[in-house]
Amino acid sequence: MGLQSGCKVFCVCFLLFSTAKLQAQIKVASFSTVLSEIAEKVGGKNVTVTSLIKPGQDPHEYQLTPGDLSAASASDLVLLSGKGMEATYLVNLRDALLKRVQVLAVGDQIPSLTKGADEGKEPGKEETEDPHWWNSISETEKATVVVRDAFVHLDGQHIADYQASATAYLAALRELDSWVKRKVAELPRNQRTLVTSHDAFQYFAKDYGFQIDSIEGLTTDQEPSVGHVTAIIAEIKKQGVKAIFLENTLNPKVSVEITRESGARSGGSLYADGLGPGDGETYAGMFQHNVTTIVDALK
């Protein structure tokens, strides 16, 4: 190899190295399907996102695996849903991560709805934060701003990119919200009672004027008591609710009992805990599916 060829190889290597340096990406590990989408939309080509919770996976039942811990350790930023969603493994995760890895519990940066003492059902019971903030578009807008600011803080070279992408995503969310309001307006306000398996739609209810009666609690692992099921059946009959929305996490015997006793039919399945296969592969698709299913079943 002559001097000329050697120079060429050096130049090529230098160019490759420089390009790689310029294209350095923020590595994000996400423990939320919705946050994965936000990170991809806002981060664009400047960010690589590893989704540790997959679409359709129940985040309430998620167990931290050694493989996921390695992926989180190799990232620059770990995104969590927050509001207690990761409570069962958060301490282990924080202990195991290197100090250079930033952990951002996005939900903790936005206002919460709470459940418990304020309802007067169980006096003395501690209030629990409702972690299902993604079922409100306005909360998701706030989450987008939190993620954008995190990227801006980590990567000052691409601030304009992050701001432009976030602005575009926020505009899409506002358009989605307008569509939801128009679709929900097809349903009389006195028919907006949403009976669901687990209590995941309080943020949705607050935004669009629904009343929620949930069979399970805030998580999918809380079995309903007989008294609670009886009360739900009585409420469905009293309100004349046409349809109820059950998930496969609910004991099938309870599902059958409620539909048989109340006379309400099954209204279809909803994406309660984030993105999922089918219509729910995107946030907009998930929301449109849920709203269409609810409105068409309750009309």
Added chain:
Amino acid sequence: MRGSPLVQAGLVVAALLLLLIPLHRLTQREQRPPEPPVVSSASKQVHLAVRTTALPCRFQITFLGKTLWVEDASTPELAKDFDINFPKEGIDLVVDVTWETKALAALEITVSLPDGNAMNKTLWGQGTANEVLTFREDE
């Protein structure tokens, strides 16, 4: 009892099967007619008044997915009566409006009930405005 053991066994099974009929009737869930729901709904004559700050103006008001009122307004104030359910939870009206002017304009909608209670909401826009307006007696 005399006779073939097979015949005896058959008689016992038949007797048990016959017993199942009254047993099933006694234990089956009682089929009661469903109780009437107590959802609040009352059809009321609702008076709608529309006032626009700019003309010409075209507006459409949609209620429960159906067009309630479409108008190419040539006067700034219009009113109509409609028989609609107005529950205590209120109603949502979807309003789409277009003005010829691109300057800031407003459309005010007033909903008046037979008991004299009136509620009003205003949309603002430049050229167009689209919004879902909620009218509740307790607001």
